[in-house]
Amino acid sequence: MALAAGDAKGKTKANQPEQTTERTPLLQGESSHGTPLSDVAADLESAGFRHRLRSTLTLVFFTSLFLCLLTFAVIVLFAYSFASSLSDVSPQDLLDKGIVYEGPSRVNVLNATDGGIWINVDARVGIDAGSILGVNSEDSEGTLKDVWRSLGRFGVRLLKTVSAGLSAVYIRSSGQALLGVVSLEPLELPITVNPPHDNSWLTPVSVPLFVQPTNNSSDLAQFITDSWREGVVSAHVVVPTVDIWGGGVKRNNWRSMFKRTEKDLDIQAMVPLPPVPGLPSPGSGEPFPPFSKLLSLRDFNIVSSAEGLVLRAHASAVNPIPPKLEMTVPSLPFIISVPGVGDTFVPIASVHNEPFALAHPTVSILISGHVLPLSPEAADPLSNFVSRYLSLQYNPISIASPLFPSLSVDAEFPSLETRPQILRNVTIRNMKVKPDSTGNELLASGQVFARLVLPKGMNLTLDVKRVFPNILVFDGDIPESVNATASSNSSCAALPNPLPPRAFGHICPEEWLKATSTYDGSEDGGSAFFVTASIVDVPIEVLPGREQEFSNFVSKVIFSTKGAVAGLQGAASVGVHIVSLPVEGGGDDSEFVLRGLPLRGVVQIGKKFSL
Known part of the structure; x- marks a missing residue:
């Protein structure tokens, strides 16, 4: 039993693994776990390979990354x-x-x-x-x-x-x-x-x-x-x-x-500069065209209203902008001034344009505004401006904007194409002539009648206060070839040279003649008025060298059963008040004078000549 037990115990120990100690031999026929040494060596070799592989791959990765970063940095630099x-x-x-x-x-x-x-x-x-x-x-x-x-x-x-x-x-x-x-x-x-x-x-x-x-x-x-x-x-x-x-x-x-x-x-x-249709080519040596060549006034309208004188106009301007360029302009304010005393200018109107877009070859511009309240000093400059406009004379103006008070443009106000006939149907009714106290001159008396018709667009309400005629008297009707007029000056000093045929007398009073007027609707687009004035003992001056023509005319008046026909040609100045135009001070300071208005008429003189 004892041996059996000892054998069993020995067998049990033989089946248990031995404890590994510091003294255990490293080389044995088999491992402590019973694994063959050849397998252990293989495992150790595999682990070392994997470690070396990881190290190599890590080195390659970081080297590649570094090179990439370096390359990128170089590119970025x-x-x-x-x-x-x-x-x-x-x-x-x-x-x-x-x-x-x-x-x-x-x-x-x-x-x-x-x-x-x-x-x-x-x-x-x-x-x-x-x-x-x-x-x-x-x-x-x-x-x-x-x-x-x-x-x-x-x-x-x-x-x-x-x-x-x-x-x-x-x-x-x-x-x-x-x-x-x-x-x-x-x-x-x-x-x-x-x-x-x-x-x-x-x-x-x-x-x-x-x-x-x-x-x-x-x-x-x-x-x-x-x-x-x-x-x-x-x-x-x-x-x-x-x-x-x-x-x-x-x-x-x-x-x-x-x-x-x-x-x-x-x-x-x-x-x-591109060429501009309607203008000389830039660089051709011709000067820059005046303002009147760039802007033309198609039509305008000045109306007397309760608010004053209202202005409306339609103008066209040459467009100097190249056709491919579009441009729009908003409403902008402007002040129109006319020449005053010396180098000064007198503001007369405040206007603004309606917004517009540039078109080719011309631009259509609508303008509206009003006449400014005028100082007494503005009466003469405005009178000169209107008179020159009606006479088709050069009319300088100045255009400025209240936005740029120091900047102004000198320009020429566009004139009418033809001279308007302002005074029409001029005649002297109940005309009487008689010699003066010396017997060297004839004195004329009668009632002057005329129709005053303003140009198209001037729909003003006027009150004609006085007239100053400067008239040549012809024996019979005025020859059609006669175009000259007597002087439009109030001094009566100047006469046409040479004197027109059949003209024998000159009527020019020493003072203005009082006048009255009544509204007579409109004609040719402008307001019209009947004007009357009385002449009393106004001298008829015999023109130099025309004594024979004067004698022939007097003979017709005295001996002809029908009397004599006298032609009248010359110019007149008219003093008017413009209704709705505010003028500081009023009274005579608010009167405007239209000078040099041409007139042409005829008068029948019967047997009322007294010696």
Whole structure:
């Protein structure tokens, strides 16, 4: 039993693994777990391989990553260098090589304020950065130059846009005379490389500008004259400060780090003047046409109303803008003035244009306004203006805007095409003639009748107060060949030279004749009035060398059973009050004189001649 137990115990120990100690041999026929040593060696070799593989792969990965990052950094640095080069380009190079524009296609005058005009300009603009930097694609050379250009194009595409902020821009003539000042907000323009040959790549832009024209009218007129004579608008664009940076106007990122500032830029701009239909070609040597050639008054209407004298007009103007350019103009105020004493001008009307768009070849403009309340000093200038207008004489005016009080344009008010016949059907009823106390002159008495018809568009209410006739008297009807008139001056001193045939007498009173008038509707588009005045013992002066004609006429009056027919031709001045026209002070100061109104009539003189 004991042996059996010992055997069992020995067997049990033999089946249990032995404890591994520091003294356990490393090399045994089998492992402590019963695993063969060859398998353990294989496992250890596999683990080492996997460790070496992981190390190798890690090294390859980080090496590749480093190389990629290095390559990317190099590319980015190259790209940055090109982007930085673009930001360092001078504005002159940008204008000469890089900026491509089309237009402007539309100009809208938004509004006007004291001292300036807001306008909005539409155009299409782009910057060919590839041309500036020399990186646009060309024929492949298969060299590093192509790689260099590719990196440059990549840098431009990274930058995408550039922005520019300009201080006030001063426009000066070639003689350095200031023409105006332009202010604008910062601009953002896209940049590109390899643009197509057409303009399809350009980006539409809409730029608001605030323009302040010069207050020196003579400098502006001289600039227009010089430009027309040379056929080229030549001006200097002076910019004290220009800031250029990468990226958008209001964005703050890495692109905005590329900045450049230019000082005191002076860029000369030269733009050829296009031909204008209806005007001489610019640069042909002919002077710039006067204002009357540019603007024609189609029709106008002046109406007396409870609010005063209301003005409405329809004018057409030559459009000097190229046909492809659209332009709109809002309502703008203007003051019309006429020459006063010396070099002064007297304001007489406040008008404004209706909003309009430019059309070709002429522009139609509607104008409305009113006659201003006039000072007593304005009566004579206004009288001269109207008299010259009715006589088809040159009539200078000055046009200014209350928005630009220091800037005015001298112009000529368009005249009528034909001289209107204001005084019509002139005759003297119940005319009597008698010798004066010396027997050397005849004295005439009677009632003067005439019809005063204002030109088309003058629908005024008048009150005729007095007349001053200056008349030649003819023996019989006035010859058709006679066109000359007696002097329109109140002094009666001047006579036509030579004297017309059959004219023998001259009627010119020493004082104005009192007159009355009544409204008689309208005729030919203007209001009409009957005018009457009495003449009492007005001398009939015998013209020099016409004593025989005078004697023949007197003989007809005395001995003819039918009396004699006398022709009347000359001019008259008429003093009127214009109803609804406010004049400071009123009374005689509110009277206006229409001078030099031609008249033509006939009078029958019977046997009422007394010796």
